[in-house]
Amino acid sequence: MIARLSGTLLDKAADTVIVDVGGVGYLVHLSLQSMTRLPAEGARVDLRTYTHVREDALQLYGFARPAPSAAPIQLSGGGALISALVNLGYKPAAAERTADAVRRSLGVSAPVEDQLREALRLIAGAP
Numbered sequence: 001m002i003a004r005l006s007g008t009l010l011d012k013a014a015d016t017v018i019v020d021v022g023g024v025g026y027l028v029h030l031s032l033q034s035m036t037r038l039p040a041e042g043a044r045v046d047l048r049t050y051t052h053v054r055e056d057a058l059q060l061y062g063f064a065r066p067a068p069s070a071a072p073i074q075l076s077g078g079g080a081l082i083s084a085l086v087n088l089g090y091k092p093a094a095a096e097r098t099a100d101a102v103r104r105s106l107g108v109s110a111p112v113e114d115q116l117r118e119a120l121r122l123i124a125g126a127p
Contacts (some may be wrong), residue, residue: 034062
């Protein structure tokens, strides 16, 4: 598992960044909250990360500051979305309300990655 990346911030997009660590560029998914805490491109950055492994994907989710969790992020099973939102710094009650809205919008069988993206979109107030 990759728990931390420290290197040069090469590129920032809407919800991802590329961090160069020793010549290897890592694509990291970030919340809008974490994106606003990042320095300019070309600057040094230090991210805590969660490595999400699936049969068909390997994804990094990053935090511009240590995740404020008592428990690790769970990206499978019940409560996964709420756990991820709490680990991104949202209060549990707000995370539960957002998770309910996402489930109504996408359904409970949607992949957690899609649920997380939809939750962050709802929190940001994006259309």
